[in-house]
Amino acid sequence: SQTIHQWPATLVQPVGSPLSLECTVEGTSNPNLYWYRQAAGRGLQLLFYSVGIGQISSEVPQNLSASRPQDRQFILSSKKLLLSDSGFYLCAWSVLTGRPNTEAFFGQGTRLTVV
């Protein structure tokens, strides 16, 4: 069966420090991969998605970047964190089918607090 791992679960980082969140998927090949952010008391915002190795699309301009160095690995990074980067970050994957009835499967999330 497919599983998705996301770490760390919680992170407290000072303003201006770098960030690296990692997400890996097991049990499937060539998945679509996604990074979402959930700000406190708000809904989910899609940050990045990837349909293949090295292929990253950004949905919103921001202080973050994403990379996909391997088929089932998706990394969210920042060179210098801002206070506004605080939030709950969720990695997700879906099967690459091009069909809209495919659901996404989410990791457990990383709660990032920038202080």
Added chain:
Amino acid sequence: GDSVTQMEGPVTLSEEAFLTINCTYTATGYPSLFWYVQYPGEGLQLLLKATKADDKGSNKGFEATYRKETTSFHLEKGSVQVSDSAVYFCALSARNNNAGNMLTFGGGTRLMVKP
């Protein structure tokens, strides 16, 4: 573009009360519709889905019917339990020209069930 609107919370109910969480959407074409649930401190889990008009998704006593004429996908449960306390997200998935299936989420509705 695609959008999902769901009722703002929190929704506070007593145990065994009837639940309705409204969700309406705007999308081109024929999207698939989903309800996800997020328990405290966790990622999102798929609760149910419907892939075409008049389909009814159901799971764990929750139901939602895909109403194309009213562009709605309201979530209902006949008798809620304390364990149903969570945040519920309505979402749609429409085919992406880049072959990804991105989910568009509503803002989430927090449900609190009191004993």
